[in-house]
Amino acid sequence: MDEAGRDAISLHELVLENGRSASPFVWRIRYALAHKGLAFESRPVGFTGIPKLFGGRFKTVPILQHGDMILSESWKIAAYLDRAFPERPLFSHPAEHAMVQLMDAWFSAEILRRMVRIYVLDIHNATRPEDRAYFRSSREQRLGGLALEEVAADRETRLPALREALGPLRAQLAQHPFLGGEAPNYADYIALGAFHWVASCSTLPLLAGTDSALRGWLERGFDLYGGFGRDPRMRPLFE
Template sequence: MFFAKEEPFALDIEEKTMRELYELCGADRELLFSPYCWRVRLALAHKGLDFHSRPIRFGEKALIEFSGQKLVPVLVDDGQSVHDSLAIFAYLDQRYPERPLLGDGLAAERARLVERLSFHMVRIPLLKILLPRIGQVIDPADREYFRSSREQMLGMRLEDFADPQGGERLFREGVAPLEMWLRDQPFLEGQAPGACDYLLAGMLLWAWCLGAQPWAEDSALGAWFTRIRLAYEREHGPIRRASF
């Protein structure tokens, strides 16, 4: 089951709009695990905007050639395409100003800081945990491409980079400041979630969809993640999770 409606949705904002989200999937097209695509899903849910899901595999990049680049997510909104999760956040705020994601200039800069920090403090540790799992859930035809492209990016063999135990230790160290922050308020941005929450939650959904959870359920971070995940599932149905 997809978690977006499969029929065009008529908005009461300005005009009827067709919206499509091209996002990464595994061999099972219902298993959506890209952290950057999850950011956009959460942002669209925040705005109350419906969309068609267009899951694509690693070997199907020709489907997004129209965007002028080869990476997901790609959002197509009423004929206009936007890629990169933060650029999509900014576009959504401009086109649909209700319930802003990035807010004023200072808030937008704060989101960019969280994006930079999460890359080193969260993404890299999670990648050490998730690399073997990604290889198992993608289409077999994509495995050679996945290996060669990631090894080129990392400068080493996947087996030499992957380190689930080390990744968990680095992850716990990286999120320690967030754990303390979330003990005092329900969301990173205060009493309600915003762009910073979705930027980080996309990373954790990456792990969760791939069957990993290197955070304690009863931690402040765990409670925050559960609030965001359950709020999404209440509106869009259960999120597909891989089993190993």
């Protein structure tokens, strides 16, 4: 390990009222750090706390500090971690990196977008009280001016399309224990991060009880690296 490698790492994480890390993008980096066996200090922050950090330099979490290096955006942080800590690489080859970016583009468009519409009111209700007004106004603007309650009103009718859109994960998991094959890779961390996000706040189980392909993978994923993501605050993902 080089000089830089010995410096402490800290991670600014978006937390809910109950203290649980909730951002799907932060979870990607939590898994990336665990993948590399890197310890880090957690720095909890709420939505309205982010602009108060580092003179307002960042608008989103995760924010990673490593010695003098401070950076945000999960893809940039992942690339930095592979440069600073080349052992146990997150990406075996530039083509694997490109393929996971393509997976992320699909996952954001077809899965995360649907999850937002179904869980946005649950997220609101689970955030720290001081974050709720900001969360509501920023999200209602993004959702075309609808009240969060209006967006949530038809959420049960939207669930089947989300479940169907998860089909490619099921197809992959019929062939391999992880999305990355025999071992988990960054695609697993992207997808697991989204399920952690939902499990942090959900009042509507996302998956059918019979969805054994996803259940098996989620159990394996949550168990990774000593099960650092498991805790009793997680709400059921299965009906």
